[in-house]
Amino acid sequence: MAAYDLTPRVAPNLDRHLVFPMLEFLQERQLYPDEEILKAKIELLSQTNMVDYAMDIHKSLYHTEDVPQDMVERRAEVVARLKSLEEAAAPLVTFLQNPSAFQELRADRSYNLQMLNDRYQIGPDQIEALYQYAKFQFECGNYSGAADYLYQYRALCTNSERSLSALWGKLAAEILMQNWDIALEELNRLKEIVDSKNFSSPLNQVQSRIWLMNWSLFIFFNNENGRTQIIDLFNQDKYLNAIQTSAPHLLRYLATAFIVNKRRRPQFKDFIRVVQQEQHSFKDPITEFLACVYVNYDFDGAQKKMRECEEVILNDPFLGKRVEEGNFSTVPLRDEFLENARLFIFETYCRIHRRIDMGVLAEKLNLNYEDAERWIVNLIRTSKLEAKIDSKLGTVVIEPNNPNVYEQLIDHTKALSGRTHKLVTQVLEHTQAQPAW
Numbered sequence: 001m002a003a004y005d006l007t008p009r010v011a012p013n014l015d016r017h018l019v020f021p022m023l024e025f026l027q028e029r030q031l032y033p034d035e036e037i038l039k040a041k042i043e044l045l046s047q048t049n050m051v052d053y054a055m056d057i058h059k060s061l062y063h064t065e066d067v068p069q070d071m072v073e074r075r076a077e078v079v080a081r082l083k084s085l086e087e088a089a090a091p092l093v094t095f096l097q098n099p100s101a102f103q104e105l106r107a108d109r110s111y112n113l114q115m116l117n118d119r120y121q122i123g124p125d126q127i128e129a130l131y132q133y134a135k136f137q138f139e140c141g142n143y144s145g146a147a148d149y150l151y152q153y154r155a156l157c158t159n160s161e162r163s164l165s166a167l168w169g170k171l172a173a174e175i176l177m178q179n180w181d182i183a184l185e186e187l188n189r190l191k192e193i194v195d196s197k198n199f200s201s202p203l204n205q206v207q208s209r210i211w212l213m214n215w216s217l218f219i220f221f222n223n224e225n226g227r228t229q230i231i232d233l234f235n236q237d238k239y240l241n242a243i244q245t246s247a248p249h250l251l252r253y254l255a256t257a258f259i260v261n262k263r264r265r266p267q268f269k270d271f272i273r274v275v276q277q278e279q280h281s282f283k284d285p286i287t288e289f290l291a292c293v294y295v296n297y298d299f300d301g302a303q304k305k306m307r308e309c310e311e312v313i314l315n316d317p318f319l320g321k322r323v324e325e326g327n328f329s330t331v332p333l334r335d336e337f338l339e340n341a342r343l344f345i346f347e348t349y350c351r352i353h354r355r356i357d358m359g360v361l362a363e364k365l366n367l368n369y370e371d372a373e374r375w376i377v378n379l380i381r382t383s384k385l386e387a388k389i390d391s392k393l394g395t396v397v398i399e400p401n402n403p404n405v406y407e408q409l410i411d412h413t414k415a416l417s418g419r420t421h422k423l424v425t426q427v428l429e430h431t432q433a434q435p436a437w
Contacts, residue, residue, distance in 0.1 A: 009249040013214035025317040049139040051075040088129035147173035209242045221318045230257045248282035356396045
């Protein structure tokens with residue numbers, strides 16, 4: 001299953017600290033030799049200040065209590081640099097830790113800067129030192145301290161680029177601390193900035209959207225409404241264009257969100273066309289499953305892909321999250337995926353057949369005969385499916401379901417209204433982008 005591992009594609013679009021949870025997952029799943037994972041960790045740590053952690057991994061990898069001299073020297077450098085930055089940022093840190101003094105700050109940044117300079121002799125140098133100190137704390141693995149300092153720094157910063165960098169750092173810290181609700185708030189703040197018209201350049205804007213989507217995977221698959229939110233974000237034209245041009249691997253996660261979403265989304269048909277278009281640039285069991293069901297009507301192929309999808313989900317760092325239930329460990333998303341995948345196959349199969357043999361259907365659904373019969377009975381009871389089971393002949397009989405013309409007209413009108421709104425928005429954006437004469 002290492003062939004389907006997307007870590008090499010996702011990792012270049014992440015802060016290096018965000019790669020550690022992915023490596024931990026891969027190590028737990030034993031998708032690669034343990035030695036390879038440990039070497040990858042040491043290589044990542046060499047670009048951070050987490051020297052003690054690197055030393056522990058080196059000892060575990062080479063089964064020794066000795067560590068290379070460069071690690072010892074690097075540790076001394078980190079400790080000295082940390083002390084220097086702590087001293088430089090001390091005046092501002094002391095002020096921020098004093099509740100009565102902190103209350104003097106207002107929403108007006110100009111006032112705050114002037115007040116800090118006049119009353120506490122704190123100027124731009126100390127504010128810059130706070131940013132460097134926060135960044136160094138993050139590189140040392142103190143994510144809680146870094147998040148606090150970056151939040152306070154942004155309240156005083158007047159440099160838009162440095163403020164944006166601090167926001168990225170704050171988002172990474174919240175993700176690493178698994179503060180999913182706060183991380184989602186930071187993600188939305190970042191999205192507003194990235195989507196603003198005065199962003200640095202179109203190329204940087206596209207790259208930032210790709211980073212944003214890759215980082216968001218940690219949040220969306222750990223958030224109660226994440227499966228809806230990932231569709232709302234990834235399926236926007238500007239983000240979907242970025243996926244198609246530079247990050248097609250993200251189609252796996254968008255496809256998964258569409259499949260496990262309880263409410264069928266109107267954008268699903270358009271997404272199937274995207275999956276069909278991108279088959280040349282990205283192939284994945286989950287996207288291929290959708291192509292088998294909705295493009296090729298290959299139900300035997302869909303059945304095989306469904307088995308592969310199960311393995312892909314179990315070995316994906318974002319999709320394979322385990323939940324302990326008593327003495328058992330389950331992967332809730334895997335179970336939901338398989339249930340909905342069977343439903344997709346069944347619905348499509350029913351559209352092109354009037355009478356279906358239960359044995360054949362059980363095979364298509366990867367179930368035995370009794371489980372398939374029970375599953376279909378429950379589906380008929382709980383959904384609007386017009387069907388009945390002929391027990392004597394062992395078949396499922398699909399009742400003709402003639403579409404309501406009135407409902408069709410309403411659906412087409414809604415779609416037309418949405419397309420018109422989108423077209424008007426694009427025209428207005430294009431007009432505003434023209435130089436004034």
